[in-house]
Amino acid sequence: MKLYDAAAVLRSKNSGPFEITVDTLFDNAVTYNKIKQSGVINKETISELYNIAPEEITQIVFFDQALGFKVTFARGVSSGSFLDRDVYGAQQHAPLMELEVEV
Amino acid sequence: MNMEEYKVLAPCGMLGYGFPKASFQKGMEHKPDAIVVDAGSTDAGPHKLGAGTAIVSRQACKKDLELMITAGAAAGIPVIIGSAGGSGARIHVEWTQSIVMEIVKEHGLSDLNIAIIWADIPHEAVKASLAAGQCEPLNMTVKPLTEERLEATTRIVAQMGHEPIVKALEAGADIIICGRAYDPSPFAAAAIHNGFDTALSYHLGKILECAALCADPGTTKDSMLGILKKDSFIVKPLNDKRKCTTISVAAHTFYEKDHPYLLHGPGLILDLEKCTFTEHGDGSVEVRGSRVHETPIYKIKLEGAARTAYRTFVVAGVRDPLLITRIEEVEELVKQQVQEYFDDISENDYQIRFINYGLNGVMGQLEPTPTPGHELGIVIDVVAKTQELADMICSSARSTFLHYGYEGRKATAGNLAFPFAPSDVPFGAVYEFSVYHLMETRDALEMFTCEFIQGGSR
Numbered sequence: 001m002k003l004y005d006a007a008a009v010l011r012s013k014n015s016g017p018f019e020i021t022v023d024t025l026f027d028n029a030v031t032y033n034k035i036k037q038s039g040v041i042n043k044e045t046i047s048e049l050y051n052i053a054p055e056e057i058t059q060i061v062f063f064d065q066a067l068g069f070k071v072t073f074a075r076g077v078s079s080g081s082f083l084d085r086d087v088y089g090a091q092q093h094a095p096l097m098e099l100e101v102e103v
Numbered sequence: 104m105n106m107e108e109y110k111v112l113a114p115c116g117m118l119g120y121g122f123p124k125a126s127f128q129k130g131m132e133h134k135p136d137a138i139v140v141d142a143g144s145t146d147a148g149p150h151k152l153g154a155g156t157a158i159v160s161r162q163a164c165k166k167d168l169e170l171m172i173t174a175g176a177a178a179g180i181p182v183i184i185g186s187a188g189g190s191g192a193r194i195h196v197e198w199t200q201s202i203v204m205e206i207v208k209e210h211g212l213s214d215l216n217i218a219i220i221w222a223d224i225p226h227e228a229v230k231a232s233l234a235a236g237q238c239e240p241l242n243m244t245v246k247p248l249t250e251e252r253l254e255a256t257t258r259i260v261a262q263m264g265h266e267p268i269v270k271a272l273e274a275g276a277d278i279i280i281c282g283r284a285y286d287p288s289p290f291a292a293a294a295i296h297n298g299f300d301t302a303l304s305y306h307l308g309k310i311l312e313c314a315a316l317c318a319d320p321g322t323t324k325d326s327m328l329g330i331l332k333k334d335s336f337i338v339k340p341l342n343d344k345r346k347c348t349t350i351s352v353a354a355h356t357f358y359e360k361d362h363p364y365l366l367h368g369p370g371l372i373l374d375l376e377k378c379t380f381t382e383h384g385d386g387s388v389e390v391r392g393s394r395v396h397e398t399p400i401y402k403i404k405l406e407g408a409a410r411t412a413y414r415t416f417v418v419a420g421v422r423d424p425l426l427i428t429r430i431e432e433v434e435e436l437v438k439q440q441v442q443e444y445f446d447d448i449s450e451n452d453y454q455i456r457f458i459n460y461g462l463n464g465v466m467g468q469l470e471p472t473p474t475p476g477h478e479l480g481i482v483i484d485v486v487a488k489t490q491e492l493a494d495m496i497c498s499s500a501r502s503t504f505l506h507y508g509y510e511g512r513k514a515t516a517g518n519l520a521f522p523f524a525p526s527d528v529p530f531g532a533v534y535e536f537s538v539y540h541l542m543e544t545r546d547a548l549e550m551f552t553c554e555f556i557q558g559g560s561r
Contacts, residue, residue: 009354013358013359014145014146014359015359015360015361016145016241016242016361016539017145017148017149017536017539018241018242018244018245018536018539019242019361021357021359021360021361023354023357023358025350025354025357027350049471050469050471051468051469051471052469056243058243058361059361059362061362061363061364063353063354063356063357063363063364063376065349065353065378065379065380066350066353066354066356066357066363067350067353067354068354068357068363069363070357070361070362070363072361072362074242074243074244075244076244076467076468076469078149078244078245078535078536078539079145079146079148079149079536080147080148080149080150080534080535080536081148081149081411081533081534081535081536082411082412082414082454082456082484082486082533082535083456084148085458085464085465085466085467086465086466087146087147087148088146088147091465091466092465092466092469094466095466095469095471098471
């Protein structure tokens, strides 16, 4: 299935004006652990989905207590300056939603 | 005084966003020890800091503050406002101060002690710090802070920690208007001042600065109560519609942060990796195990915005299938024709870009499926050194695009559908975060001066 079918929350937002952070949260430990252990969430996957260099990805972290993982990457253009397209960074999650996962 | 419990009431996640009176009243019935609200955010971009404008309207800010200040005065507890006016620079703090003074006067509360903590950082201080190698960009994409960019920066603020706020509380402040603050600091300060654990106080602050956002359903427009104990804290919604769950509270630290459990603040790193979360069955959640690591050097986060250009834009639609298939190519040709026509104007003085909604408008280069729909929304976005130049170039780009005779065109009467007349919108100044740096300081208080004013007069 797609990651958006497996996740309870899948969203993006600025983490400061120079980064975008994408959160994926699950509502059950079974799905969360399967996806965590599958190893599919890694720099290669993210860099392919977003067409960005792996060096631009600053964090990929799982947090067990919250049943979620976070992906943070550098913005090409800082929030609100010329050439920006998404001041709040709130609509940059769609590529991750489309990821095929096994649960 | 050795308190067993310390209660903080957070009316809403952003001063001026409003909150149900009933929730706030319910919070007051718990006899809180402080009312604290965050008023700041960089979410909306650099414009607010650069132009010195507020995030919320004066009326909305006053409406929230009036409830908080009168309730705080009646209960004899401090009211603390973090990152006043949105960006927390002098102009924003003074804007907030004038609202506070109006409320104090209208309600006969002139005996209240009002403290103001300034967070403005002089350009010279940043310059000296850069020269000494004690000021570094926070992210890899922050542009180098050249002398020219520093000069173009209209104002610089730094995020304060809890220390200056604790000092104001020690000096007997009833109302504290903070300039730019690390969002959790004002909440943490109130608790730390009363002897509670720094890590728990900050973690609670991190949650309360968004008020009821950590509940389910979450919102910044409702009140939340935090109850600190010696080795834990409890977060409690004040509206029966909302409940906190272990997941909703654990997941809250994901929000708008680069890392889910390591949070960098002034002089510290909050480490929430080993936290445990327990539901109490009444919609509240108890948190244990928050840790804090002090950094060896006390560094503060600087924010500064520079005016980089002036903008004029046009919104238009394209429905012609022939044009849609070659839209980016035509836009490039339009741009070239404008540049050729204005060959007497330096190409460094202006820039033209097209945003194509329905193709890749939201994500640009990051868009994995740039497949056009049956119609496109186009923004012709022009920035230039002056507003006049932006107007002129935009007008030319619009008319050139409208009539451009691209190869294979059948619709020879016009290429664009404008929803509005006139079509061109002169927008005003465009800003950019020119300063987003970490600066070393001697201590937590060095850059943040506190000033006391009496409720009635200055």
